[in-house]
Structure formats: C-alpha cells, structure tokens
Amino acid sequence: MKRLKTLIATLALAAASPFASAIELIVPAYFYPSWMPSLNEWHQLSWAAQQGAQVTAIMNPWNGPGTSFNSDYAxxxxxxRAAGGKVIGYVYTCYGINLCTPEVPPTRSTSEVVADAQKYADWYGVDGVFLDEMATQPGALPFYQTVSNALKAAHPGWEIVGNPGVTPTAGYNALADTLMSFEGSYTDFVNGPFLAGLTNAAGTGAIVHTVMTEAQMHEVMGLAKQHGLGAIYITDGTMASGNPYLHLPSYWQAEVLAATAPVPEASQVAMLGVGLGLLALLRRRRSA
Known part of the structure; x- marks a missing residue:
C-alpha cells in the first residue's frame, strides 16, 4: 500500500509539472477593421489574445500597406496589441524572380519590398512583416537574403514570417523567424507529405484552408501540436470562394481554445504512461 501511495504521488507531481507552450496563431486578417463593432472581426482577434492565445495578425490594407495611413486599421x-497580440504587415515579393500575379505590377525589387515594410512601421508601429509569395529555390536566395538583412538592420526586434507555402530548399530557414511551409487544404495537410518531412518544426508554420468542420479543425490542430509546429492557422474558408481569408472561421473560438490547450512534454507523457502501467500491475497483484 505504501508503494502504491508513493507512486500515485509521483504521478500527481508529473501531471502538475510544466507543459509545452501553446502554438502561435498567425492569422491572415485580410478583412477590413470596420468602425462598427458588430462588423469588425479584429475584435475577435483581441478576444483571442485576452484568452492567452499567441495571436499574430497579418494586416493587409491593399495588397500591401496602401498609399496612406488608415485610422480604422490603427x-x-x-x-x-493592448490585449497582448501582435501585428505584422503583408508584403508581396513575386517569388524573388518577378513572377507577380496579374493584379500587381509585373516586377518587384528588394528596395520596394523593404520600402513597403517601412510604411507599416511608420504608420502603424507593427511588430514585423509577412513576406508573401516567397520563393523556394536557390536561385532566388540572394533576393531574400538582401531583404532579410535590411529588415533585421532597420527593425532588430521584428518578427519576420515568410510564406513559401511549401518546404523551401536549404538556406531559407535562417532568413525568417517562421516559415509558413504549408499553405493548402485539409486533405493535403492530413494525407500529404508535409508533416513527415519536417526538419525544423519549431520554426515552421502552416496555413490550412477548407477545414470544413470543427472536428476536422481539432484533427489538424492535434497533428500540428503532435509534430511540434511553431505556428498554425486553420479556416473553413475555401479557394473556391476566391479568397479563403476574408473572414475568421465559423469555429474561431473553438480554434483559440484548442490552440491554448496545454500539451504535455514528451518526457511527461512517457512518465505518465509508465506510471499508469505500474499502477495496473500493482492492483492486479493485490487482487491476486
């Protein structure tokens, strides 16, 4: 009986020990912050930060900072930020080799990327930058090295997030704090090769769209935490709609709670498993 009580106390201590930190929610907040509270989904981002979630919102007034300051965004x-969240500014980069989409100018220089980032700093005092349309191949690496060096020199405390959407070649990891190395559907996230090929999980994030149910959201969140991803965003927005990021998902509050739920460290899980096995063994011996 004494050994049993000692074991139970040990398991209780293990269960009470620190847990792994919550996963960061990097949110493509491509919806306008209306002056009408009932229409302003940015209030939901502030609510999430108040719940203890690590919320980083990507602001995108006009496929970039636009041409002037906007008081609604401010x-x-x-x-x-007062609620504890962070904001980073969207800047497109044309994959570093001028592969721009039709709705923007056909070329993009490193100086233009840095200039857009500076507008966010001057107008909104943001916490970092989101480099969209990031390349993945060695040939474009000098473009991003120049951008990264300039941003780090001008804004030493900034969070730099790159969005290649797929896993880039060697060299890109050092250029950003987080690389969103997956941008795709629920089916591709769950069944595709992304998770199995992770090499720098803590510095990697994923943007997962077309996650149509709350149950699917929990599945994606569970996999993200299980594999140690540093950041995630999950939405029921679809590519068929034209832009899956124009609204927060219908299950946003559940996603926030799932992101902030504690995850035990692997060593603690192993200890609890061994302990429970020993408890079962001792009970069988007592009843024999």
Missing amino acids: ASINDL
Missing part, C-alpha cells in the same frame, strides 16, 4: 491594431 484603432484595431492598437486594441489587439
């Missing part, structure tokens, strides 16, 4: 950004 008000919502201030609210989110």
Whole structure:
C-alpha cells in the first residue's frame, strides 16, 4: 500500500509539472477593421489574445500597406496589441524572380519590398512583416537574403514570417523567424507529405484552408501540436470562394481554445504512461 501511495504521488507531481507552450496563431486578417463593432472581426482577434492565445495578425490594407495611413486599421491594431497580440504587415515579393500575379505590377525589387515594410512601421508601429509569395529555390536566395538583412538592420526586434507555402530548399530557414511551409487544404495537410518531412518544426508554420468542420479543425490542430509546429492557422474558408481569408472561421473560438490547450512534454507523457502501467500491475497483484 505504501508503494502504491508513493507512486500515485509521483504521478500527481508529473501531471502538475510544466507543459509545452501553446502554438502561435498567425492569422491572415485580410478583412477590413470596420468602425462598427458588430462588423469588425479584429475584435475577435483581441478576444483571442485576452484568452492567452499567441495571436499574430497579418494586416493587409491593399495588397500591401496602401498609399496612406488608415485610422480604422490603427484603432484595431492598437486594441489587439493592448490585449497582448501582435501585428505584422503583408508584403508581396513575386517569388524573388518577378513572377507577380496579374493584379500587381509585373516586377518587384528588394528596395520596394523593404520600402513597403517601412510604411507599416511608420504608420502603424507593427511588430514585423509577412513576406508573401516567397520563393523556394536557390536561385532566388540572394533576393531574400538582401531583404532579410535590411529588415533585421532597420527593425532588430521584428518578427519576420515568410510564406513559401511549401518546404523551401536549404538556406531559407535562417532568413525568417517562421516559415509558413504549408499553405493548402485539409486533405493535403492530413494525407500529404508535409508533416513527415519536417526538419525544423519549431520554426515552421502552416496555413490550412477548407477545414470544413470543427472536428476536422481539432484533427489538424492535434497533428500540428503532435509534430511540434511553431505556428498554425486553420479556416473553413475555401479557394473556391476566391479568397479563403476574408473572414475568421465559423469555429474561431473553438480554434483559440484548442490552440491554448496545454500539451504535455514528451518526457511527461512517457512518465505518465509508465506510471499508469505500474499502477495496473500493482492492483492486479493485490487482487491476486
């Protein structure tokens, strides 16, 4: 009986020990922060930060910072940051080799990328930058090295997030704090090769769209935490809609709670498993 009580106490201590930190939610907040509270989804981002979630919102006024300061954005950004969240500015990069989409100018220089980032700093005092349309091949690496060096020199405390959407070749990891190395559907995330090929999970994030149910969201979140991803965003928005990031997902509050739920460290899980096995063994011996 004494050994049993000692074991139970040990298991209780293990269960009470620290847990792994929550996963960061990097949110493509491509919805306008309306001055009407009922229409402003940025308030939901502030709510999430108040719940203890690590929320980083990507602001994108006009496929970039636009041409002038916007007071609606400034008000919502201030609210989110006051709640404990962060805001980073969207800047497109044309994959570093001028492969721009039709709705923007056909070329993009490193100086233009850095200049757009500076506008976010001057107008909104953001916490970092989101480099979209990031390349993955060695030939474009000098473009991103130049951008990264300039951003780090001008804004030493910034969070730099790159969005290649797929796993890039060697060399890109050092250029950003986080690389969103997956941008795709629920089916591709769950069944594709991305998770099996992770080499720098803590510095890697994923943007997963077309996650149509809350149950699927929990499955994606569970896999992200199980594999140690540093960041995630999950939405029921679809590519068929034209842009899956125009609204927060219908299960946003559940996603926030899932992101903040503690995850035990692997060593603690192993200890609890061994302990439970020993408890079962001792009970069988007592009843024999």
